[in-house]
Amino acid sequence: MIKKNFPNGANMANLFKSVKRLLKRKFTLDEQKDHQSGPEKREHRKDQAEDWEKELTKSKDYQKSYYFNQKSGKKFTLTYLSTLVEEKVMDNNAVPPLLEGEFHHIDDVKKLLPLADVELSSSFKDIPEKLLKGSVMLTLEGDKVFAFISSPKQIVRSVSAPEIEFSVVGPKEAFVEPIDQNINMIRKRLPLKELIIEQFIVGKLSLTKVCVLYIEGVTNKEIINTVKQRISDLDKDEIADSSYFTQMISDNGNSPFPQLLDTERPDRVSSSLVEGKVVILVDGSPHALIGPTSLTEFFNSFEDYFLNWILATFIRLIRLFSVIFSIMVTPLYVAVVTYHYQMIPKDLLITLVTSRRVVPFPPILEVLFLEVTIELLREAGARLPTKVGQTIGIVGGIVLGTASVEAGLTSNVLLILIALAALASFTTPVYQMSNTIRILRFPFLIMAELWGLVGITIAFCFLLTHLLRLTSLGLPFMEPIFPLRLRDFKDALFRLPFKSQAKRPQYLRTDDPIRFSKKKANKKKDIDE
Amino acid sequence: MKKSCLIVTLLLCLTILPGCVEKKVIDDVNIATGIGIDKSEKQFLGSIMIPVFKPDKSFGNFTFKAKGKVIRDLVSEMQKKASQPIVSGSLDIALFGEDVAREGLINTLDVFLRDPSVGARVQLAVVNGKAIDIFKGKYGDRGNAQYLTQLLEHNMEQQNLPLTNLHRFLAAFYQKGMDPYLPMLKKSSRNLVTISGLALFKDEKLVDILHENKMYYFKLLVDxxxxxxxxxxxxxxxxxxxxxxxxxxxxxxxxxxxxxxxxxxxxxxxxxxxxxxxxxxxxxxxxxxxxxxxxxxxxxxxxxxxxxxxxxxxxxxxxxxxxxxxxxxxxxxxxxxxxxxxxxxxxxxxxxxxx
The missing domain is CATH 3.30.300.210 (Nutrient germinant receptor protein C, domain 3)
Incomplete structure (x- = not known):
């Protein structure tokens, strides 16, 4: 399992506050004054020293070991949480010099230890916080000051290939849970002093590190401020994943549409940064959030950029078609079969009627039955381990499908349509959006059943109005379709060649709209020229 | 308050308004694809052709017949015999006996004109003889109505038959200084129908029949x-x-x-x-x-x-x-x-x- 390690840069005030609440301690102002005050209140101070240990001693990983220095014969203790501290470093690098060196006074620690991060302190309030961050507390007999030796345990997962946004060509690295590792991956791709990484601590109990990344001089300041303000306004006890942020800081929390793009690809993140977007990284989450986004971006796979622009555009248009198809095909089936028999071509009529005739249900029940079956299969497949999941696919797809047609519960035409719709919905590259598409067809189905094509039109109007009202970090979600910005089509529904991508997207209102010189990009230097 | 008002209105719409639309599930209706009007003494003899979809995906034909003085009355007469409602939205072709055409078509066509579900591209044709005789045969393997419409359509597109349909007929009829014309069909054998010429109208009444040999020149003039x-x-x-x-x-x-x-x-x-x-x-x-x-x-x-x-x-x-x-x-x-x-x-x- 992965343990979070809190480095020293954490926001002290916040940390302290939270720890205080965690330990249910009542530090009053008076008591704090006592820390600095003279020996007359030593009694009180001793109480406190025992107090901070009270909760920690209950934990099994709390370690306190006693040692004697061989030279001075002084007794010293090392206190730490074994799960957070790299014990190898302690045993090899810290303990031997302390045992053998000239250790008379606590100040000698700095000389004795080869470890860089040694801090002296006399304040009790620091103790739990430091211990929880992976420091070892060193106390010397008869000394009021104690030393903190920082040696946090680094449990790091190796970088693996992206699973959700897999691409055949292109880089094969995906984010992992520790935030430092993720930042490292981005920094490596963008060695820029202008790449700013601002850190926030969110979550009263989880104290999760959240980083906001942007390139200064490119990203619009207003967007940065919006993100920063929204993050600092957050009030929650625990942040488990970056998807919490998608829900909490997006403009409309009641929309089924995700308004921040989540990605596990460092290449996608760095190219978004270059475009002038803001990226949010959350410690413990292998997904970065990109904002502001627009609807079309959710149907763009990052692989599009690795392919020739003609292929990429073709694939994007296929995705767009498949999304519309996936949402619309079953509602259209219901509407046409229930109300608009006139629309069916005569040659198709016989296929539809003969397959429908044996079905005892009205079209809507038939469709709902199959749609729910498909959703069940998906959900069951998602909850089960991969190997069992395949079995589910076979059971669901082949056995249930053919059996339900043979039993006369559904018509085989509909079965084909449902299967196609499910297949089409898988083409959406962003998982969050494909979930949205799953759910969108149900209101359409109901409206189709109630009013036929008129109902579908009404539902579509509602959907369109909702999409037009949506914003992502204050910027229109439907851009470039509405507001119509023809120039931004270069990388929305289409993916035009790189030489026409010389400018940053208009809607981001970047501080520096020009990415590179178009003239130079167009010039092709040949060796014989 | 405003929001709750909106929700109440939406709920009312969702629960009450669906009753306003009539459901016609395709396998629960008789889809009329052809209609034939003949004269029988002083009454109309109407026949409506329904394709029968057999489980092996082949077509059969079934014809409802009724007599009456008014066309609407014919239809309701036929509904009495039908187990499922007869709907006219998918009408492909309307055939008229020669005797009906000689007396005028516009009363009959008015029924189509006032039914919004009937398309404007319904094919009309006059039958040399009785329309009901044509319905009695079995032509092609896609149903009689499909056979007859395709017969007319391909002749209009590639052969000598001038373009006609309900829309063109009515346009020519309502246009002053212009008279409509329709193709003339004839049953040539038990499973064949041929185009035997063109029926020429004076206003709504058939007055002359153009021989099929002349159709080429006629088409040159009108199309x-x-x-x-x-x-x-x-x-x-x-x-x-x-x-x-x-x-x-x-x-x-x-x-x-x-x-x-x-x-x-x-x-x-x-x-x-x-x-x-x-x-x-x-x-x-x-x-x-x-x-x-x-x-x-x-x-x-x-x-x-x-x-x-x-x-x-x-x-x-x-x-x-x-x-x-x-x-x-x-x-x-x-x-x-x-x-x-x-x-x-x-x-x-x-x-x-x-x-």
Missing amino acids: HHTLGVVKVKEAHGESTVKSIGLKKNIRLKGRNPYTFSIKIKLKGDLTEHQERILEKGEIREIENKLAQQISKECKMLIEEFQRKNIDPVGFGHFAKTRTRNFDYKKWNEEYKNAKFEVSADVKLIGHGVVE
């Missing part, structure tokens, strides 16, 4: 574009010409009496010749011969129309568009005395390898 086949005979033998392009120019040359000049410019392919090899200059000969033939036949057709006092080409309407203070009442007299100059120019652009 914008034509793909049709014509036979030419000259000194070296017979040959067939398929026209592939038509430019027609009608001009009003004089108004007292009304004189029209019709110029037909035809491009065609020589598709077949009696002799295997063409002689030198024979192409020119065929062209000239065909041009003569077209101008002669067209002129004869128009003169025939003048005698019958019908105007399927719409010369009256044409004259009206080019004449100030045009008077239709006078036109009826003037049409009889009108003069027509027909000239044709034929160019054979392809021979040898054809089609």
Whole structure:
């Protein structure tokens, strides 16, 4: 399992506050004054020293070991949480010099230890916080000051290939849970002093590190401020994943549409940064959030950029078609079969009627039955381990499908349509959006059943109005379709060649709209020229 | 408050308004694809053709019959016999017995006109005999109605039948100075129907039947574009010409009496010749011969129309568009005395390898 390690840069005030609440301690102002005050209140101070240990001693990983220095014969203790501290470093690098060196006074620690991060302190309030961050507390007999030796345990997962946004060509690295590792991956791709990484601590109990990344001089300041303000306004006890942020800081929390793009690809993140977007990284989450986004971006796979622009555009248009198809095909089936028999071509009529005739249900029940079956299969497949999941696919797809047609519960035409719709919905590259598409067809189905094509039109109007009202970090979600910005089509529904991508997207209102010189990009230097 | 009002309204709409729409699930209705109207003594004899979808995906035909004086009454009479409601939204073809057509079609067509579910591209045809006899046969494997519509449609697109449908019929009927025309069908054997000619109307009543041999020339006169086949005979033998392009120019040359000049410019392919090899200059000969033939036949057709006092080409309407203070009442007299100059120019652009 992965343990979070809190480095020293954490926001002290916040940390302290939270720890205080965690330990249910009542530090009053008076008591704090006592820390600095003279020996007359030593009694009180001793109480406190025992107090901070009270909760920690209950934990099994709390370690306190006693040692004697061989030279001075002084007794010293090392206190730490074994799960957070790299014990190898302690045993090899810290303990031997302390045992053998000239250790008379606590100040000698700095000389004795080869470890860089040694801090002296006399304040009790620091103790739990430091211990929880992976420091070892060193106390010397008869000394009021104690030393903190920082040696946090680094449990790091190796970088693996992206699973959700897999691409055949292109880089094969995906984010992992520790935030430092993720930042490292981005920094490596963008060695820029202008790449700013601002850190926030969110979550009263989880104290999760959240980083906001942007390139200064490119990203619009207003967007940065919006993100920063929204993050600092957050009030929650625990942040488990970056998807919490998608829900909490997006403009409309009641929309089924995700308004921040989540990605596990460092290449996608760095190219978004270059475009002038803001990226949010959350410690413990292998997904970065990109904002502001627009609807079309959710149907763009990052692989599009690795392919020739003609292929990429073709694939994007296929995705767009498949999304519309996936949402619309079953509602259209219901509407046409229930109300608009006139629309069916005569040659198709016989296929539809003969397959429908044996079905005892009205079209809507038939469709709902199959749609729910498909959703069940998906959900069951998602909850089960991969190997069992395949079995589910076979059971669901082949056995249930053919059996339900043979039993006369559904018509085989509909079965084909449902299967196609499910297949089409898988083409959406962003998982969050494909979930949205799953759910969108149900209101359409109901409206189709109630009013036929008129109902579908009404539902579509509602959907369109909702999409037009949506914003992502204050910027229109439907851009470039509405507001119509023809120039931004270069990388929305289409993916035009790189030489026409010389400018940053208009809607981001970047501080520096020009990415590179178009003239130079167009010039092709040949060796014989 | 505002929000709750909206939700209540939406809920009311969702629960109450669905009752306003009538459901017609495709397998729970009888989809009428063809309708036939005949005369039986003083009443109408109506027949409605329903395709029967058999489980092995083949078609059968079933015909409902009823008698009545009003068309709507016929339909409700038929509903009494049907286990599922008969719906008319997918109507493909309407057939009329010759006797019905002679008495006037517009009362019947009015029923279609007032039913928004009936499309404007329904094919109409007059039957040489009884419409119900045509429904009795079994043609093709896609159902009778499909067979009949396809029969008409492909002849309109590629052969000598001029384009007609409900829309064109009504447009010609309501247009002053223009008379409608419809194809004429005849049952030739138990499972074959042929196009036997064209029914020419004076207003709504059938007055004359054009023989199928003349349909080519008729189509040249009334349609914008034509793909049709014509036979030419000259000194070296017979040959067939398929026209592939038509430019027609009608001009009003004089108004007292009304004189029209019709110029037909035809491009065609020589598709077949009696002799295997063409002689030198024979192409020119065929062209000239065909041009003569077209101008002669067209002129004869128009003169025939003048005698019958019908105007399927719409010369009256044409004259009206080019004449100030045009008077239709006078036109009826003037049409009889009108003069027509027909000239044709034929160019054979392809021979040898054809089609």
